[in-house]
Amino acid sequence: MAKMLVVIDPQKGFEKPETIPGIKKLVELLRYVDSRTDFDILTCCFKNKLGSKFETYLDWKGFQNEDDIKLITNLEPFLSKHPKFWHNTYNIFTQELCGYLREQNVTDIYFAGFLTDVGILKASLDAFDLGYDVKVVADCCTTYHGVNNQKYAIDTLKHAIGKNNVINLSDLKK
Numbered sequence: 001m002a003k004m005l006v007v008i009d010p011q012k013g014f015e016k017p018e019t020i021p022g023i024k025k026l027v028e029l030l031r032y033v034d035s036r037t038d039f040d041i042l043t044c045c046f047k048n049k050l051g052s053k054f055e056t057y058l059d060w061k062g063f064q065n066e067d068d069i070k071l072i073t074n075l076e077p078f079l080s081k082h083p084k085f086w087h088n089t090y091n092i093f094t095q096e097l098c099g100y101l102r103e104q105n106v107t108d109i110y111f112a113g114f115l116t117d118v119g120i121l122k123a124s125l126d127a128f129d130l131g132y133d134v135k136v137v138a139d140c141c142t143t144y145h146g147v148n149n150q151k152y153a154i155d156t157l158k159h160a161i162g163k164n165n166v167i168n169l170s171d172l173k174k
Contacts, residue, residue: 002040002104002105002106002107002108003038003039003040003106003107003108003109003110004039004040004041004042004101004104004106004108004109004110005029005030005033005039005040005041005042005110005111005112006042006043006044006092006109006110006111006112006113006123007026007030007041007042007043007044007075007079007112007113008044008092008111008112008113008114008119008120008123009044009045009046009113009114009115009119010026010043010045010071010072010075010079010113010114011045011046011063011068011069011070011071011072011114012067012068012069012070012071012072012073013062013063013067013068013069014072014114014115014144015072016144017144018142018143018144018146019114019142019143019144021142022114022139022140022141022142022143023072023074023075023142024074025139025140025142025169026075026112026113026140026142027074027075027078028140028169029112029137029140029169029172030075030078030079031078032169032172032173033172034078039110040082040104040106041078041079041082042082042083042084042085042097042100043071043079043082043083043084043085044084044085044086044087044092044097044123045069045071045084045085045086045087046063046069046086046087046088046119047063047064047069047086047087047088048060048061048062048063048064048088049064049088050064052088083100085097085100090118090119090122091122091126092119092122092123092126093123093126093127093130098130101132106132107132107133108132108133108134108135109127109132109133109134109135110134110135110136110137110172111123111124111127111134111135111136111137111141112136112137112140112141113140113141113142114141114142114143115142115143115144115145116138116141116142116143116149116150116153116154117143117145117149117150117152117153118143118145120136120141120153120157121153121156121157124136124157124160124161125160125161128160128161133165134161134165135165135166135167136154136157136161136165136166136167137167137168137169137172138154138157138166138167138168139168139169140169141153141154154166
């Protein structure tokens with residue numbers, strides 16, 4: 001049984017005043033997990049392609065420049081020494097990532113990062129469907145879409161993957 005902390009989209013384009021508390025908790029989580037031998041860490045980062053549905057359907061052109069896709073400065077010392085996988089859709093489970101998870105014999109995935117109501121929710125449900133034991137470290141996930149969206153996403157995750165699988169950092173430290 002191998003445990004993997006998957007940090008979703010910890011990139012400068014998501015660094016907003018509303019996400020700063022979540023970033024601070026994420027630093028605490030990374031410091032803790034990095035000190036353990038029973039966990040590995042990887043990062044999934046988003047890059048928005050020119051002409052993507054994000055651009056054509058949603059009129060969103062974020063993450064099409066180097067500044068947006070860089071790792072958040074406070075997180076970079078922890079994440080730069082671990083594998084990074086790129087995705088350009090909502091789905092993080094590219095062939096490359098799936099192959100790596102198989103090679104590492106990953107059975108348990110712990111999610112943290114951005115955006116709780118989009119990337120975290122989608123990745124958690126996909127991992128659940130792929131047969132992984134999924135946990136979401138809720139207080140280490142964040143969004144800038146408002147406190148209601150954060151709450152609704154966490155409530156949805158509790159319903160969809162099981163309330164015991166939505167944890168906080170303090171639970172992980174027990």
